[in-house]
Amino acid sequence: MPRFTLVWAELRGRPIRTLTGAVSLAIGLALFLSLQAYGSGYRQAARAPLSEIGTDIVVQREGDRPEAFEGAVFPHSAAVITDDQASSVADTDGVEATSRALIFWSFQGDDLVVALGMDPAERIGPGRLNAGLRDGRFLRPDDSGVAVLDLSYAEQKKIRTGDSFTVAGQAFTVVGLVDTSRAGQIANANAYLPLADAQKITAAAGISSPTDVNMVFVTAQPARSEAVAREIGAALGRDSLITTPQSFDDALGSTFSLIDRFGLLVGIAALLVAAAGLARTVSANLAERRRDVAVLRAVGWPRRAVTAQLSAETTAITSLGLVLGVLGAMAVTWAVNRTTVTVPVPWELSPTPHFLAGGARQLSLTVPMNASLDALLIVAAAVASLIAAALVSFFAARRAAGIKPMEAWRVQ
Amino acid sequence: MSSDILKAEGIRKSFGKVTALAGVDLAIRAGEFLAIVGRSGSGKSTLLNLLAGLDAPDSGRISSQGRVLPTGEDELADWRREHVGLVFQAFHLIPTLSALENVAIPLYPRRMSDTARRERAGNCLELVGLSHRTGHRPGQLSGGEQQRVAIARALVGDPSLVLADEPTGNLDTTTGQEILDMFERLRHETGFALVVVTHDEKVAAAADRQIRLQDGVEVA
Numbered sequence: 078m079p080r081f082t083l084v085w086a087e088l089r090g091r092p093i094r095t096l097t098g099a100v101s102l103a104i105g106l107a108l109f110l111s112l113q114a115y116g117s118g119y120r121q122a123a124r125a126p127l128s129e130i131g132t133d134i135v136v137q138r139e140g141d142r143p144e145a146f147e148g149a150v151f152p153h154s155a156a157v158i159t160d161d162q163a164s165s166v167a168d169t170d171g172v173e174a175t176s177r178a179l180i181f182w183s184f185q186g187d188d189l190v191v192a193l194g195m196d197p198a199e200r201i202g203p204g205r206l207n208a209g210l211r212d213g214r215f216l217r218p219d220d221s222g223v224a225v226l227d228l229s230y231a232e233q234k235k236i237r238t239g240d241s242f243t244v245a246g247q248a249f250t251v252v253g254l255v256d257t258s259r260a261g262q263i264a265n266a267n268a269y270l271p272l273a274d275a276q277k278i279t280a281a282a283g284i285s286s287p288t289d290v291n292m293v294f295v296t297a298q299p300a301r302s303e304a305v306a307r308e309i310g311a312a313l314g315r316d317s318l319i320t321t322p323q324s325f326d327d328a329l330g331s332t333f334s335l336i337d338r339f340g341l342l343v344g345i346a347a348l349l350v351a352a353a354g355l356a357r358t359v360s361a362n363l364a365e366r367r368r369d370v371a372v373l374r375a376v377g378w379p380r381r382a383v384t385a386q387l388s389a390e391t392t393a394i395t396s397l398g399l400v401l402g403v404l405g406a407m408a409v410t411w412a413v414n415r416t417t418v419t420v421p422v423p424w425e426l427s428p429t430p431h432f433l434a435g436g437a438r439q440l441s442l443t444v445p446m447n448a449s450l451d452a453l454l455i456v457a458a459a460v461a462s463l464i465a466a467a468l469v470s471f472f473a474a475r476r477a478a479g480i481k482p483m484e485a486w487r488v489q
Numbered sequence: 490m491s492s493d494i495l496k497a498e499g500i501r502k503s504f505g506k507v508t509a510l511a512g513v514d515l516a517i518r519a520g521e522f523l524a525i526v527g528r529s530g531s532g533k534s535t536l537l538n539l540l541a542g543l544d545a546p547d548s549g550r551i552s553s554q555g556r557v558l559p560t561g562e563d564e565l566a567d568w569r570r571e572h573v574g575l576v577f578q579a580f581h582l583i584p585t586l587s588a589l590e591n592v593a594i595p596l597y598p599r600r601m602s603d604t605a606r607r608e609r610a611g612n613c614l615e616l617v618g619l620s621h622r623t624g625h626r627p628g629q630l631s632g633g634e635q636q637r638v639a640i641a642r643a644l645v646g647d648p649s650l651v652l653a654d655e656p657t658g659n660l661d662t663t664t665g666q667e668i669l670d671m672f673e674r675l676r677h678e679t680g681f682a683l684v685v686v687t688h689d690e691k692v693a694a695a696a697d698r699q700i701r702l703q704d705g706v707e708v709a
């Protein structure tokens with residue numbers, strides 16, 4: 078049985094040694110844990126544009142550049158997806174739900190309206206925009222001839238709820254205004270219409286059939302979205318344009334991919350350095366304590382008792398390091414969560430003509446960083462360090478306990 | 490015969506090519522004060538360490554009250570804890586522990602309550618006149634005080650034999666004399682046998698009996 082009063086006296090009696098050991102472990106552990114937290118927070122941020130509209134995958138097809146900018150026109154990133162194709166997306170293994178939409182540009186003289194036909198009954202995709210409703214009401218499943226406008230667009234055009242609004246020569250009654258600045262970066266439009274109305278307009282313009290769409294929003298089984306996306310892409314063919322969380326990871330660029338790829342490696346390296354630091358402390362401690370160990374043996378402590386005592390000291394230093402490390406990681410995570418991440422949204426998800434003012438501007442979504450420490454990882458790291466420390470110190474201490482007092486004292 | 494509390498017969502010990510002890514016989518009687526004298530390097534410390542069971546002789550036998558000392562390290566430690574108190578020239582206190590904790594150290598392997606242990610250690614510090622220094626660490630004590638703590642530690646297990654290796658070697662003459670006087674007083678009060686290793690003839694002169702070592706053998 079280790080003697081805790083003696084352990085405490087030893088820790089307190091050599092504060093530099095105690096702190097060096099604990100802090101070296103703490104730094105490594107804090108680095109490991111906060112890197113993981115930072116990585117997961119960043120990854121979560123990258124998913125924000127998609128998760129804001131409750132979607133894992135956005136399916137589109139790439140088409141030709143429009144020849145003339147007159148009447149209803151599809152952006153070249155939004156070629157038609159037939160009813161069959163959309164159904165086969167929905168039937169893909171691992172797909173949980175889909176919702177269809179039809180985005181088009183409507184040129185009327187010098188004026189352009191970006192319009193999105195959507196199904197307000199769907200809980201995923203643009204249907205989510207109703208959360209940003211600022212005036213009037215949102216679209217309803219059986220609506221026809223009504224539109225909901227983007228708030229800032231309506232303000233700029235001085236249009237109010239109840240006004241009439243024309244898209245490709247068709248008159249719509251404005252029933253509500255939505256603020257899409259938070260959620261609307263994907264499928265960002267000026268006017269949101271019932272899907273059937275939008276389909277009628279583009280069919281009348283001769284650019285689609287009445288059942289065609291050009292965007293399919295997909296939710297997939299958790300953790301399968303990348304595989305599902307690959308399968309959908311393969312089925313749709315070479316011109317398919319599939320957006321997944323990975324696309325956003327890539328769009329976030331070097332910082333993220335660095336953390337994503339090397340975070341675990343750096344974290345593990347940090348842990349190894351921490352373990353080495355702790356092992357060094359243990360052995361330095363035992364070297365420094367040779368004479369004390371000799372005293373314990375000389376006054377009649379059995380080897381077992383000496384081993385237990387030295388192991389308890391190391392375990393106590395390790396525990397202190399663990400607590401400091403977790404506190405450090407919590408502090409880093411707290412600080413990181415005061416920052417925001419700006420996630421760029423690819424052009425094809427909210428196509429605006431390049432030749433318009435601001436058309437080539439990169440859309441982006443700024444979200445607060447939401448890093449969180451993984452409790453399981455903390456427990457795993459704690460258990461691993463304790464086991465490692467206990468093993469190292471047990472064997473080191475057992476050897477140290479075998480010192481012959483006279484030899485320990487001869488070397489002075 | 491059984492009044493010999495420790496008996497060594499034909500003790501030999503070498504370290505590599507160096508022969509430290511080349512056949513030593515000796516008996517320690519209960520309650521006596523025996524001095525082992527000799528020049529530096531004559532094998533005194535080696536002999537004392539063997540008597541304490543801190544190391545084993547190459548040949549010869551050491552027995553305590555008619556029984557050969559055990560050979561296992563832990564059994565020897567048990568024996569030492571129950572019967573022997575050790576005092577060294579360099580005090581060998583644990584620097585991070587208070588005087589009281591240092592004195593209590595030999596009691597930890599015993600079944601004993603914390604309170605009883607502290608009380609026993611406190612009593613021993615009182616015996617050596619250090620009741621006012623219980624909370625001090627070795628670094629905060631003078632050499633003489635440190636040696637008194639070491640003596641209290643040697644006595645805490647109520648030994649029948651105290652082995653001291655140059656106990657005054659690191660102290661000035663006056664302090665050394667105080668330590669010797671204290672040993673004598675305590676020996677009379679508690680009745681342990683005292684073996685002091687020394688190269689100092691004045692220290693040796695205080696003993697009941699002397700054994701003189703030279704090059705690892707006893708000389709007249």
Ligand SMILES: Nc1ncnc2c1ncn2[C@@H]1O[C@H](COP(=O)(O)OP(=O)(O)O)[C@@H](O)[C@H]1O
Pocket residue numbers: 483484487504505507508509527528529530531532533534535536
């Ligand atoms: N552990 C050891 N290893 C090697 N040589 C030793 C060891 N202990 C003692 N010696 C040698 O044995 C001889 C006797 O030493 P020691 O018993 O310390 O003498 P004393 O205490 O009388 O000065 C010396 O030559 C010393 O160098």
Ligand SMILES: [Mg+2]
Pocket residue numbers: 533534535654
């Ligand atoms: Mg010596």
